[in-house]
Amino acid sequence: MDFGFSAEDEAFRVEARTWLAEHAESTQDRRAWEHLLGEAGWIGLGWGESGYGNRTATLTQQVAWAEEYARSGAPPRSGHIGENLLAPTLLAHGTEEQKARFLPPVAAGDELWCQGYSEPDAGSDLAGVRTAAVREGEWYRITGQKIWTSLAHEANWCFALARTEAGSRRHHGLSFLLVPMDQPGRIEVRPIRQMTGTSDFNEVFFDGARARAEHVVGGEGGGWKVAMSLLGFERGVSTLAQQVGFAQELGRVVREAVETGAVADPVVRERLVRQWAELRVMRWNALRTLGSSGDAGAPSVAKLLWGGWHQRLGELAMQVRGAAASVGPRDWSASSPYELDALQHLFLFSRADTIYGGSDQVQRTIIAERVLGLPREPKGVV
16 A cells, blocks of 8 residues: 655645745744634645635645644644534535635634533533523523533634433434634633643533524534534544654653663663554554545544553653653742643643543444444443
8 A cells, every 4th residue: 555645745745844934933823823824825725625715735735734734833723623623514514604604714714613512421422412502583592511622712613512402312402503602691611720730621601602593503403413523524634743743752752761771671662662663553544544434433443543652652751751750840930839841741641642532432332333333332331
């Protein structure tokens, strides 16, 4: 199997690399950066000939862009949820009016989105959603709570899964609503402080928040189908870009092993080589399955591979550092006596890798039921 890129792909890669080298340091303001990306035509590469995106790129060119972006040191994206999750979902399930309203602002970097899926009692088991949306004329009134909501504090809009049929259970009676976040007194966003000391996620409370009836995607009651379609987009080109970041972290761990002398330990050397080999296999697997529409288990396999791999890398980072891993550099000017360095942050944050985005148990169930055809798990079994 050929895992290479064509001459046209490589030319596109050079163009992307050159542009990023010229502009990546121009601003660290994430919203201004989204505008700059939109002006240059880099948002919406994978939207095809929809007419709503900027330039059009093949699947392999999208991979080249994502990989070069990860290498460039450019600011973290604030618009990726709108570009890579909402937009493909609207192209597949939205009305023409919804596409015309929401896609151009995403392509221009003007409107940012967050994802309202998980709830305190409905994370990996998404069918347990309790957030309710009641129809009142041309509006829905939304009441409930979402959690682990990335970028909710920056977002202009949220696509939320809510129960629009009173008394419905599991996959039935759910709808996919597009909700404006600027509703003071009706929507409250609370950052969640993690053990890394950072707040990458938020709680979102809906207290009578409103969404227009014409902003239901897939029709009332069609939310489960739309939500599952969106999750399929979540594991696409971005997986390969993610692996660029993984390779950079692995290189940092290797350098640490050399500096501390831990590399002299044959067990450590074997673990380092294994991490490198597994990362190469993940890349080949991602390239092999990229764009495949008939492999229902591919996203779950990918999540199982990278979640465990990244968690083991964090553990290895602490092993090569030894006892010093438990102590951070003292910064007397900081309000906190210790600040985590990159490897300590890697270890602590990666503890959640096998849980968020669908836990390992859920991914194995998907593979068992949808790919291997094994009997479905009995309802009510934890």
